[in-house]
Every structure is written in C-alpha cells, then in structure tokens.
Amino acid sequence: xxxxxxxxxxxxxxxxxxxxxxxxxxxxxxxxxxxxxxxxxxxxxxxxxxxxxxxxxxxxxxxxxxxxxxxxxxxxxxxxxxxxxxxxxxxxxxxxxxxxxxxxxxxxxxxxxxxxxxxxxxxxxxxxxxxxxxxxxxxxxxxxxxxxxxxxxxxxxxxxxxxxxxxxxxxxxxxxxxxxxxxxxxxxxxxxxxxxxxxxxxxxxxxxxxxxxxxxxxxxxxxxxxxxxxxxxxxxxxxxxxxxxxxxxxxxxxxxxxxxxxxxxxxxxxxxxxxxxxxxxxxxxxxxxxxxx
Amino acid sequence: xxxxxxxxxxxxxxxxxxxxxxxxxxxxxxxxxxxxxxxxxxxxxxxxxxxxxxxxxxxxxxxxxxxxxxxxxxxxxxxxxxxxxxxxxxxxxxxxxxxxxxxxxxxxxxxxxxxxxxxxxxxxxxxxxxxxxxxxxxxxxxxxxxxxxxxxxxxxxxxxxxxxxxxxxxxxxxxxxxxxxxxxxxxxxxxxxxxxxxxxxxxxxxxxxxxxxxxxxxxxxxxxxxxxxxxxxxxxxxxxxxxxxxxxxxxxxxxxxxxxxxxxxxxxxxxxxxxxxxxxxxxxxxxxxxxxxxxxxxxxxxxxxxxxxxxxxxxxxxxxxxxxxxxxxxxxxxxxxxxxxxxxxxxxxxxxxxxxxxxxxxxxxxxxxxxxxxxxxxxxxxxxxxxxxxxxxxxxxxxxxxxxxxxxxxxxxxxxxxxxxxxxxxxxxxxxxxxxx
Numbered sequence: 001x002x003x004x005x006x007x008x009x010x011x012x013x014x015x016x017x018x019x020x021x022x023x024x025x026x027x028x029x030x031x032x033x034x035x036x037x038x039x040x041x042x043x044x045x046x047x048x049x050x051x052x053x054x055x056x057x058x059x060x061x062x063x064x065x066x067x068x069x070x071x072x073x074x075x076x077x078x079x080x081x082x083x084x085x086x087x088x089x090x091x092x093x094x095x096x097x098x099x100x101x102x103x104x105x106x107x108x109x110x111x112x113x114x115x116x117x118x119x120x121x122x123x124x125x126x127x128x129x130x131x132x133x134x135x136x137x138x139x140x141x142x143x144x145x146x147x148x149x150x151x152x153x154x155x156x157x158x159x160x161x162x163x164x165x166x167x168x169x170x171x172x173x174x175x176x177x178x179x180x181x182x183x184x185x186x187x188x189x190x191x192x193x194x195x196x197x198x199x200x201x202x203x204x205x206x207x208x209x210x211x212x213x214x215x216x217x218x219x220x221x222x223x224x225x226x227x228x229x230x231x232x233x234x235x236x237x238x239x240x241x242x243x244x245x246x247x248x249x250x251x252x253x254x255x256x257x258x259x260x261x262x263x264x265x266x267x268x269x270x271x272x273x274x275x276x277x278x279x280x281x282x283x284x285x286x287x288x289x290x291x292x293x
Numbered sequence: 294x295x296x297x298x299x300x301x302x303x304x305x306x307x308x309x310x311x312x313x314x315x316x317x318x319x320x321x322x323x324x325x326x327x328x329x330x331x332x333x334x335x336x337x338x339x340x341x342x343x344x345x346x347x348x349x350x351x352x353x354x355x356x357x358x359x360x361x362x363x364x365x366x367x368x369x370x371x372x373x374x375x376x377x378x379x380x381x382x383x384x385x386x387x388x389x390x391x392x393x394x395x396x397x398x399x400x401x402x403x404x405x406x407x408x409x410x411x412x413x414x415x416x417x418x419x420x421x422x423x424x425x426x427x428x429x430x431x432x433x434x435x436x437x438x439x440x441x442x443x444x445x446x447x448x449x450x451x452x453x454x455x456x457x458x459x460x461x462x463x464x465x466x467x468x469x470x471x472x473x474x475x476x477x478x479x480x481x482x483x484x485x486x487x488x489x490x491x492x493x494x495x496x497x498x499x500x501x502x503x504x505x506x507x508x509x510x511x512x513x514x515x516x517x518x519x520x521x522x523x524x525x526x527x528x529x530x531x532x533x534x535x536x537x538x539x540x541x542x543x544x545x546x547x548x549x550x551x552x553x554x555x556x557x558x559x560x561x562x563x564x565x566x567x568x569x570x571x572x573x574x575x576x577x578x579x580x581x582x583x584x585x586x587x588x589x590x591x592x593x594x595x596x597x598x599x600x601x602x603x604x605x606x607x608x609x610x611x612x613x614x615x616x617x618x619x620x621x622x623x624x625x626x627x628x629x630x631x632x633x634x635x636x637x638x639x640x641x642x643x644x645x646x647x648x649x650x651x652x653x654x655x656x657x658x659x660x661x662x663x664x665x666x667x668x669x670x671x672x673x674x675x676x677x678x679x680x681x682x683x684x685x686x687x688x689x690x691x692x693x694x695x696x697x698x699x700x701x702x703x704x705x706x707x708x709x710x711x712x713x714x715x716x717x718x719x720x721x722x723x724x725x726x727x728x729x730x
Contacts, residue, residue, distance in 0.1 A: 042724060042727050042728045043728060044390065044391065044728045044729055045366050045387060045391065046366060046369050046370065046391045046393070046394040047369075047370045048391060048392075048393045048394060049728075049729075049730075050728070051727055051728060051730060053727070060720070060724070064717075064720075066717075131542070132542070132550060132551055132554075132556075133550075150541065150542070150543055150547075150698075151541060151698060151701055151702040152702065238544075240544070240694070240695065240698065241695070241698045241702065242695045242696075242698050242699050242704075243695060254691070255688070257363055258359050258363070258687060258688065258691070259685060259687060259688035259691075259721075260363075260366065260387065260685070260687075261685065261688065261721075261724060263724075263728070264724070
C-alpha cells in the first residue's frame with residue numbers, strides 16, 4: 001500500500017508546489033509559448049515588423065527536402081552517439097571494477113575527458129583530423145587512405161559522432177562503475193558456485209541489475225546528442241558537407257542566428273519540442289517497463 | 294546654511310558635468326577583424342582618439358562577419374546597439390531593408406555638417422552601398438576583389454615558365470594539366486567559392502547572377518546563376534576536382550593555409566589575402582588578374598567587391614552622432630585610406646587614396662598590388678557587374694556552398710547543383726520579400 005500524505009487546507013500544498021511551478025512557468029512555459037507564437041510569423045531580423053503567416057512556416061519547412069532529411073540525420077547521429085558513448089563505457093567500467101591494484105588511478109584517468117568542454121573537444125578532434133595538418137589524417141595518408149571529411153559525408157558524420165561521444169564515455173563510465181559496485185557480491189558468488197562463467201554471470205545477473213542505470217543513461221545521452229553536441233558540430237563541420245551533419249538543433253541555430261530567419265527557426269524549435277516530448281513518452285512507456293528497480 | 298551648501302554643490306556639479314561628459318562621449322564601434330587587420334583597426338582608432346578630446350571611440354571585436362552582424366542585430370533588439378556596426382557586403386540588403394534601425398551615413402554627415410562627397414569613392418564601391426536615388430547609406434570601409442595568386446616556384450618546379458599567360462581559364466586548364474603531370478598534389482585551390490566562382494564569374498562575364506539587376510531593382514528578384522556560362526565553369530571545375538587538379542579545402546579561406554605553405558600552385562582569393570601571403574609565404578609569388586573564359590562576349594567585364602562597410606545604427610543621442618560623423622570622416626580621409634590599402638591589399642576605395650598610393654611609388658615597389666584596382670575599374674560597371682543586393686544572402690551562400698560541394702565530390706552534375714541552388718535560394722528570397730513588405 002502506498003503512503004499518502006493528506007493536507008487539510010489548500011494553502012500549504014499550493015505554497016509547496018509554487019516554487020517548482022513558478023520556475024517551470026518562467027523557464028519553460030513562457031519561452032515555449034513564445035516559440036509557438038513566433039512560429040506563426042515571419043519577422044524581419046531587427047524586430048521592426050512581422051507578417052502573420054499562420055502555419056506557413058511549417059509548410060515551408062516540411063516542403064524542404066533538406067529539413068526532412070535532417071530528421072534522419074538526427075536519428076542516425078543520436079543513435080550512434082548513444083551507442084558509441086555507452087558500450088565502451090560499460091566495457092571499461094566492467095574492467096575497472098575487476099581491478100585490484102591502482103583502481104583509483106585508472107578511474108581518474110578515465111573520467112578526465114569529461115572535463116573537456118564540447119567546443120574544445122571539437123577543436124581537438126578537428127585538428128587531429130584536419131585534412132592538411134592533422135596528425136591522424138597524415139597517418140591515414142601514409143597508409144594510403146585519403147581522409148577528407150570536408151567533402152565526404154560519411155567521414156564527416158563519423159568524426160562528429162566520435163568527437164561527441166568521446167567525452168561522454170567518461171560520464172557514462174562513472175555511472176556504470178558506481179552501479180557495478182552496487183551489484184551484491186553474494187549474487188555473483190552464488191552464480192559462480194553454480195558454475196556460471198564470467199560472461200554468463202555478466203549477461204544474466206549484472207546487466208539486468210544495471211538496467212535502471214542503463215535506462216537513465218539512455219535518456220540522458222539521447223538528450224545530450226540532441227541538444228549539447230552543438231559545439232562539436234559547429235567547430236568541426238558547421239553542419240556540412242551538404243548538410244550531412246546538420247542535426248535538427250544545429251539547423252535551428254543556422255537558420256535563426258546565421259540566416260536571421262527567426263520565423264522558420266521558431267517553427268523548428270516547436271517541431272523539436274514535439275519530437276523530444278514524443279521520444280520521452282516512448283522511452284518511459286515502453287522501455288522503462290523492462291527496467292528492474 | 295545647509296541648503297546653501299547643497300545648492301552650491303548642485304550648481305557645481307551641473308557646471309562640471311557637461312565638461313566631463315563632453316570629454317567622455319563614447320562611440321561604440323563593433324568590427325569583425327582579428328590578427329593583423331585587428332591591430333591595424335586598433336591603430337586607426339587610437340590615432341583618432343588622440344587627434345581630439347571630445348569623443349572616444351571604443352572598438353570591439355565581435356567575431357567573424359556573420360557573428361558581428363548577429364551581435365549587432367541582437368543588441369538592437371535589446372536596445373543596446375553600438376553606434377557603428379561593421380557589416381559585410383552580403384548583409385547589405387538586410388541592413389538596407391531595416392529602415393528604422395539604420396541611420397544613413399549621408400544623413401549623419403549632413404546633420405553634423407561634415408563635408409561628404411559620395412563621388413570621391415570609386416564607382417563599383419559607391420554603387421554597392423548607395424540607394425536607388427544615389428544616396429550613400431553606409432560608409433565603405435574594406436573592399437576587395439578576387440584575383441589569381443601564383444606560386445612561381447611551384448610553376449618552375451613543374452617546368453613551367455613562371456611568367457606563363459594565365460589570363461583565361463582555357464590557359465589555366467593547360468597549366469593545370471602540366472602541373473598534375475609533374476606530380477603536383479595541389480595544382481589549384483580557392484577561397485570563398487560562391488563569391489569568386491559564381492558571383493564574380495557572373496559579373497566578369499557580364500551575365501546576371503539574379504534578375505532585376507542583381508536585386509538592385511527590387512525585392513522581387515530571382516536567382517539566375519544557372520546560365521550556360523556558370524554551368525560550363527562549374528562543370529569544368531568539377532572535372533578538375535575529379536582529376537585532382539582543383540583541391541577543395543573549405544567554404545571560407547581554408548585554402549589560404551595550403552597556398553601560403555607552398556603546397557598549391559594557383560589560388561583564387563581576395564586581393565586582401567596580400568597581407569597574409571606577404572608575411573607567411575616563403576616562395577616567390579605573383580598576383581594575376583582573375584582568369585576569364587575566352588569566347589564569352591563582353592568578358593572580361595569588371596569584378597565586384599567583397600568586404601564590409603560601416604553602418605550607423607539609430608537610437609542614440611544627436612550629440613553622439615556628431616562624434617560618429619567625425620570618426621567616419623577621419624576614416625575616409627586620403628592618408629588613412631592609402632595606408633590601409635598599402636598595409637592590407639584591400640582596394641583604395643577613394644580615388645584620392647589610389648592616386649596617393651601611386652604617387653608614393655608603392656605600386657612600383659610592390660608589383661602586382663594594383664592588379665585588383667585595374668581589374669575593377671577598367672570598365673564602367675554594367676547592370677550585371679555593379680554588385681549584388683539580395684536578402685538572406687548569407688544563407689543563400691550557404692546553399693551554394695552545399696550544392697558546389699556536391700559537384701566537387703562528384704555526387705551531382707554542375708547543372709543539377711546550380712538548378713537546385715537557384716530553386717532553394719529563390720525560396721529564401723521570397724521569404725525575405727515577405728518579411729520586408
């Protein structure tokens with residue numbers, strides 16, 4: 001039976017809810033409402049005049065094949081970033097968890113990249129893979145492979161994914177590592193006595209025990225891939241070549257702040273709001289069911 | 294007694310304050326220059342501040358051209374706009390459409406009683422920044438035009454006469470063949486592909502880039518750069534890219550690093566690349582006029598400018614605008630302009646500055662520095678070579694960049710790419726028209 005707290009009057013519960021409601025209103029409902037409102041206008045850049053166009057901005061957006069393909073780009077990008085940042089993190093966490101000596105040192109070193117800001121990480125990777133002066137592209141050249149992410153869409157995508165996922169591995173590692181420590185040793189020992197080998201123990205006991213953490217990281221990483229990879233994309237590819245790395249968020253920026261097309265930009269943020277909302281609902285309704293707390 | 298003291302104090306403050314305020318009228322100037330150009334601007338500002346004590350110009354770097362324009366727009370919306378904003382030529386139509394945000398330069402000069410003659414500027418520069426009725430809306434500041442930079446040592450190494458004729462693209466093609474055959478890894482590269490290989494290409498061959506006199510005739514203009522001249526050029530460049538004769542380095546001036554490092558033999562870039570190339574290149578280089586296609590009627594016409602002008606933003610005190618007028622007047626003086634031209638490779642935008650530079654013997658000492666000037670002023674500009682005035686042009690350039698990249702990577706034919714770019718760009722022009730009704 002759930003515990004419920006009952007209040008006698010209305011005043012206290014309202015007062016308790018107020019701070020959160022106030023913050024949500026100021027930092028979420030008000031700007032979101034503004035975005036919806038602005039998405040129905042075409043304003044001039046200086047805000048001197050604007051034309052009401054109703055759903056015109058949305059019509060214009062969805063008639064643009066580049067905008068439609070930006071959805072695919074975003075899906076590919078965020079899936080790749082999530083996988084590339086979570087799988088190695090889990091692998092490293094499992095290895096670090098088994099360490100007897102020097103665990104602290106390894107842990108510190110593995111967490112380090114998280115301290116690097118996305119834009120800085122972008123610049124680092126950009127220099128390593130720079131087609132002219134990059135160390136990595138030079139070695140690739142020695143091996144007979146011409147690296148050119150300026151023109152090759154797949155190479156560009158690969159590079160922004162790796163650059164975005166790199167720092168994130170540390171973050172995920174930290175959570176996986178903590179979660180691994182919380183797996184009861186008695187369970188693992190019992191399985192070991194029953195003759196289960198390491199991988200069997202890992203897949204049947206450890207992984208299910210990690211599922212709340214995995215789910216949490218899945219949500220957080222997708223949100224990260226959607227909204228916080230801007231700096232990396234901006235510094236490495238600026239969305240090119242041919243919009244191959246233009247994810248939805250980058251397009252909001254490019255159209256709004258480079259192109260001064262604030263109407264289209266507002267409409268795009270409304271679309272983004274709907275997409276992320278839907279994604280969160282799906283995650284919590286369908287994936288969370290499979291999580292064991 | 295107390296009251297008297299207070300009164301005296303108040304009177305004293307009132308007497309003192311105008312004087313101190315006069316000495317500290319600050320003029321905010323936002324620009325987009327870093328490195329050597331940034332230092333040169335800082336020096337100009339300092340000179341002006343020292344030359345008088347009524348106004349103090351405060352120059353602030355606000356990022357690259359696009360970022361500076363955005364910073365200015367955002368500041369205007371917040372009521373915190375600077376007095377003077379540097380806007381690149383691509384943003385000209387945006388600024389012209391923003392009538393309530395801009396105080397035209399001719400008006401600023403007029404009100405301050407500072408003499409100002411638009412005819413002192415060379416034609417193609419003046420035309421870019423004046424309204425239909427011939428009034429100058431912004432002050433031309435740094436203008437350049439594309440030229441062909443040649444690494445003479447690279448030509449020699451390939452067994453080519455370094456003085457070889459490179460006046461036409463046909464001849465450039467032959468030289469590229471030889472360079473490639475001799476094992477050159479980068480026979481040619483470019484900066485600013487849209488500006489040089491479409492916008493200037495169109496003007497230089499006297500074909501329209503957009504209808505309605507390239508947008509000067511009204512907001513209902515449509516792009517027209519998918520004509521036969523442009524398609525042929527981009528197609529040829531695409532073939533060169535496929536054969537490794539043209540190496541694409543990036544949308545802005547990334548190719549400059551390759552050229553300055555001595556890797557590339559030919560480089561199409563702004564005449565303002567001079568400052569960087571002169572200080573970094575460890576090889577013998579030369580400046581040649583931009584090549585043209587032999588056989589196209591009217592070619593070579595003249596090339597058009599790139600660069601930036603200074604816009605005065607509205608919403609400040611009349612007092613401040615006097616200072617703005619003084620500063621702009623100082624910037625356009627012959628000595629300042631001539632020095633700027635000689636230091637940077639930007640064009641001498643006033644006729645007097647060009648004459649002074651010639652009289653100083655600068656062109657004799659630095660052969661090739663007048664190539665850009667001659668190329669721009671040899672012929673009277675036509676409706677196709679006066680310049681461009683297109684809304685959302687920064688975004689349109691982005692579209693052109695994307696489509697051209699499709700050609701360089703071999704994914705698209707030149708015709709396809711240019712048709713798509715025209716179609717996508719036209720949509721943006723219609724939106725701009727709608728926003729500025």
